């Protein structure tokens with residue numbers, strides 16, 4: 001088999017790349033380790049930046065998102081017995097976020113690729129990249145896929161990044177001393193906007209998926225197991241961390257999904273080796289507090305598409321050569337923002353009284369200074385894409 005771009009991974013990065021390449025007349029094949037059902041049901045992100053929404057609309061895959069997505073023009077920071085709204089409409093006029101589940105984006109992209117005759121092979125667990133520096137190819141289940149370039153869109157635990165020879169990549173990493181327990185509940189949201197709550201008991205986040213389904217996250221110890229968290233314990237903890245302002249009551253309902261996610265910051269540089277290009281979580285991870293991971297993956301594949309289109313149309317490798325450096329500027333901005341939001345809102349060592357005071361001072365500053373709130377708002381809704389792609 002032969003294609004122009006061999007894509008490993010059918011997450012948001014791989015699927016969107018395949019679709020954007022198709023719009024530019026470039027052929028690709030997507031190889032995915034898991035089943036279609038599995039990738040369509042995997043519950044993860046929920047917040048799409050303005051630029052991500054615009055790009056999905058421009059690429060003709062935004063129809064259902066426009067109908068079912070929930071535009072939000074602010075978030076609440078809740079701490080010390082009070083709620084403080086960060087008003088996007090005032091601080092970053094014309095920019096907002098849309099709450100629309102990552103698995104809905106994935107479903108929309110898969111449906112569109114298949115309708116356009118795109119090739120996505122599911123259930124291929126043994127993909128291996130070869131000959132990255134010359135004529136690259138992928139092997140899987142006794143088959144060989146020759147390609148001009150390989151796009152490693154296979155997430156943090158994929159095969160592409162580890163296939164780069166030792167010594168090539170520089171790794172930058174930070175682990176956090178807590179994890180997130182996420183749940184989905186069949187209950188209308190108790191708030192119109194997302195609530196990021198800081199308390200002595202730990203961080204809690206009230207989000208949502210639809211007018212009937214709420215999404216919540218709790219800061220939990222890294223060694224926690226889902227079995228430690230029966231439904232009653234989850235609701236009790238959410239109440240303790242969220243019912244901290246007068247008049248706010250959390251509505252409870254049946255929980256139908258639970259997951260635990262590690263919190264990590266990670267960057268591999270450069271995002272290219274020979275003819276292998278990494279995109280999305282395969283190259284970088286952020287803790288989810290800033291809601292940046294999926295949005296960064298979208299920004300990467302937007303640039304990779306432009307670079308590949310320029311190469312096929314003009315023969316120039318200029319944009320391919322600058323792909324990694326251009327991506328990494330945005331990646332590091334998001335790394336800083338995600339680390340900053342995480343540090344601002346989570347509870348660290350209980351005995352670090354100095355750190356606790358700094359945190360309160362920082363929260364007071366962000367919720368009282370227009371300059372500080374604007375810093376949060378413009379990063380949260382997403383900085384504009386790099387021009388030219």
Ligand code: FAD
Nearest residue numbers: 009011012013033045046047154155280281292293294295
């Ligand atoms: P992935 O989604 O990981 O996709 C990689 C794909 O490659 C998968 O389908 C995988 O099965 C496949 N694969 C892996 N190995 C192989 C292999 N060997 N061969 C073939 N295929 C393989 N981001 C946001 O922007 N906003 C948010 O609100 C947000 N909230 C989050 C909340 C949580 C709890 C978590 C955990 C993450 C959140 N994120 C958020 C981050 C976001 O979910 C990820 O950044 C995003 O999934 C990255 O997409 P990707 O396509 O790069 O990787």
Ligand code: DHB
Nearest residue numbers: 045046207288289290291
């Ligand atoms: C969601 C996830 C996030 O990481 C975040 O910061 C906000 C919302 C969500 O899944 O809805």
